[in-house]
Amino acid sequence: MTTWRETAREQRKELILEAAARVFARNGFQRATMREIADEAGIATGTIYLYFDDKRDLLLSIAEQLVHLIPRELPSHATPDEERSFIRCVLDEQLRVVEEYRPFFRAVVGEMWTDDSLRTQYLNRVLAPLVNTIELFLKIGIETGKARPHDPQIVARAMLGTVFLFAITSEMETGDYLSSARRDALAHELTDFFLYGVRQQPEEVP
Amino acid sequence: MTTWRETAREQRKELILEAAARVFARNGFQRATMREIADEAGIATGTIYLYFDDKRDLLLSIAEQLVHLIPRELPSHATPDEERSFIRCVLDEQLRVVEEYRPFFRAVVGEMWTDDSLRTQYLNRVLAPLVNTIELFLKIGIETGKARPHDPQIVARAMLGTVFLFAITSEMETGDYLSSARRDALAHELTDFFLYGVRQQPEEVP
Amino acid sequence: MTTWRETAREQRKELILEAAARVFARNGFQRATMREIADEAGIATGTIYLYFDDKRDLLLSIAEQLVHLIPRELPSHATPDEERSFIRCVLDEQLRVVEEYRPFFRAVVGEMWTDDSLRTQYLNRVLAPLVNTIELFLKIGIETGKARPHDPQIVARAMLGTVFLFAITSEMETGDYLSSARRDALAHELTDFFLYGVRQQPEEVP
């Protein structure tokens, strides 16, 4: 049973973590100062250390939150039998959740390339499960003859990479593809692209 | 005419820039110290400042080098008529050049998300030309009926994103997809993926 | 109402400022290091920056203290009617206060010649009021026929210059004219010099 104290503590950690994520997303991990995070959270700098070991612990905890990017349950109302709507549902969900956790995402993304243990954590806890899920799905497709023969490892990464990039770049250029307004069009286009590529489809034999 | 002085100076800048790119790629821009860069280049710290204004100028100059990622000329031996081999050639070239400039790429990638002017420079000088080239190619495909109708803006970004991600992540996991050994397979798979997607192709009507 | 916090802060600033003044007076502004100032004050270098913006802010704050050189009130017990005792009182007071603020004085004097804004600040806030006060006194003397006709601008500067120079040079040579022991003699001689010059006085007509 969780006591009231523990609950209060968790809420406090949450508050700080969100403030930190916003600041990291804004300025990058290195440039962000503990002072700035404390101000953003409306507390004193020293207080942060009552809940987190150090600055890096904040980042790792933020990265930890990204496990929420892993879909808890696959859409049952659209079975893989109807590939189109299934992929579409998954993409919709992914683009939505990525948008929701964008500050967390952006907070991690800058450090990921040069911080070995952060990257390892992120790869193992977040990316690997996602890749595996996609790979599994692709393999089943191949085995059931629904998908053309291909290397699921590469294609799975290609798919994930696409979403990943839209996630971190969407607001950089003029068109914010992740804004709810344009998300539909994006999911639609990507679904078709993943399924059919760009080539003109031959008339299907009925 | 370039004097000997100027040539020597350019070579020196090159030397320093490569050293800096390696260090930035290894440790990230912020963590890298001028001392470390000087050591990597085998010179004194003060010498760097004879060739570059400050630490940031190093990073911007490195980003500048990434214009080399833009293909100078499209493969003429494989016209867009034969889409498959054309795409394949372009992908081969891109994966190769991305591998060649990887330290420069990695040096920039960590700072890009939070450094506005660096990002702007990179987007305008490197990414935009690449996206435009792909978009143009896709539009022609659609107009000539070779490609199925789609939104070239989104698909172009999806394609570029795929290459981008392999570029920065390839050596992170066990499989380095950009190593010359595996590059062929990667290019092959991506070409098919871009052209056909994952869906089982119906028998083409002869 | 001033809180305890504010009072403590002011005392801390005072402590640091006095340490800085001593170090600047000893080594000059440029040669002085923040480390040395911190040591002199018995604190850490970083602490200085909690109270002052930067090294230069220290110097400007020290210069600010020199407004204390401006006499708050003219001696009332000796009216200008009795010029001799009046001048004597003013000189006594000036030589005393100059002695009290000597470290501050010496801290500023080296930088004043080449630092435009420091000089401007010092001239406007300290020197100009002093010159104006003397000028006014001299003008009254001329108008009332107590003083011989002269250019008060020049003479006021000459008087101030004399005190100024004794202030910064007194301890340089063997004889410290500002030491309380010799201050009396100095004030006495200067008073006579200012009033009568060096020339033998003709017998006054009774």
Add this chain to the structure above:
Amino acid sequence: MTTWRETAREQRKELILEAAARVFARNGFQRATMREIADEAGIATGTIYLYFDDKRDLLLSIAEQLVHLIPRELPSHATPDEERSFIRCVLDEQLRVVEEYRPFFRAVVGEMWTDDSLRTQYLNRVLAPLVNTIELFLKIGIETGKARPHDPQIVARAMLGTVFLFAITSEMETGDYLSSARRDALAHELTDFFLYGVRQQPEEVP
């Protein structure tokens, strides 16, 4: 006999010294860079070291030039018997020569307060002879009954201080008292001030 080489070398030193004096006067000794001095002299930085030991040697050599402030010969056409014109001549000459060597003067003045050996050199070689000359003159005045009894040490310093201060401050405020236009008025006023002070002179008994 001085060879041609030695003469050329002396001219070169002169050239560098004047450039250094200008730069020091402009920026102060500490802020001035050897590079800037070299540029001002139109030579390479390394060349300076062929003629001077180091940066400080430049300053000491400049200070050395200030011996020119010491009057070579007292004005014979105006004997001390006619005190007024004598003092006037000396003041005229001093104000003129001080103006001529102003860059050298200003170059030294900032460092003098905190550089012991520079100050000692300046005091012994320049100021002491000047003070002694004035003291001697005053003593004679007292002995011959031309001057009223006073402490020549203090008064000599007061006089010198006045000139000194006009020398270093004249161009700081709006009125440049050392410009040839105003120098006459300044010398005139100071002469009267030194002779008679500010007090209204009683009718001289004929």
Add this chain to the structure above:
DNA sequence: GATGAATGAGTGTTCATTCAT
């Protein structure tokens, strides 16, 4: 628990000086 003043190690940058050309 919460605070924020104090700490001091760490870093980008400058510049007097040297020396190979």
Add this chain to the structure above:
DNA sequence: CATGAATGAACACTCATTCAT
């Protein structure tokens, strides 16, 4: 003699972390 590229010691300033209140 003259040059100016190279050197590297030195220093102002920042900021994560601690701890007395």
